[in-house]
Amino acid sequence: MYIIMVYDIKEKRVAKILKIARKYLNWVQNSVLEGELTNSQFRRLKFEIKEKLNVEEDFVIYFILKNSSLLKKEIEGTPKVENTNFL
Template sequence: MMVLITYDVNTLSNSGKKRLRNVANACKDYGQRVQNSVFECSLTESQFLILRARLESIINIELDSIRFYFLGKNWERRIEKIGKITSFDISGDLII
C-alpha cells in the first residue's frame, strides 16, 4: 500500500531537534522524502505497523504530530505535481 507520511515536530528544544532527525531517519528507512516533512512509502501491512510503532516511540505526543494518508492501489492517479520534482517512481525499476 502507498502511504503518505507527514509530520510536525516541535523543535524549540534540543530534544525536539533530535526527535525531528529520528522521525526523518525512520521514514527514510521505508520510503522517500518528497518534501521537508513528507515521505512517500510503499509498505506492507506489517511494515506499516512496525514503522508506526517506531514513530510513536520517538515523538512527544503532547508536542508533535504525525499523519498517515493511505492512497490505495491507484495512487499514481491521485498525485499531481507542480514545480521541481526531486523524487522518483518508487514502483518502477531502480538501477543502481
C-alpha cells in the first residue's frame, strides 16, 4: 500500500513524531511524508506514532492507496531541504 502521511503536531513533539515517521516513509516537505509500506509496517508506524501523540493537541492523517500506480504527482516550485536539526 502507498501512504501519504500529513500531520499537525505541537512543536514539543514534532521531532519525536518525525523521527518515527522517517523510519518508514520518505520526507517530502514539512508535515508531509510518503512511501510504500506493507500492512505490518503500516500497523507498526501507526502504533509507534500513537504512543507519542497527544490526541487532544495533535492531528495525523494517513491517506492510503492500494499502490503508487494509482497516484500521479505534479510539483510547482522548488522542493524544500529537510530541516535536519530535528533529528
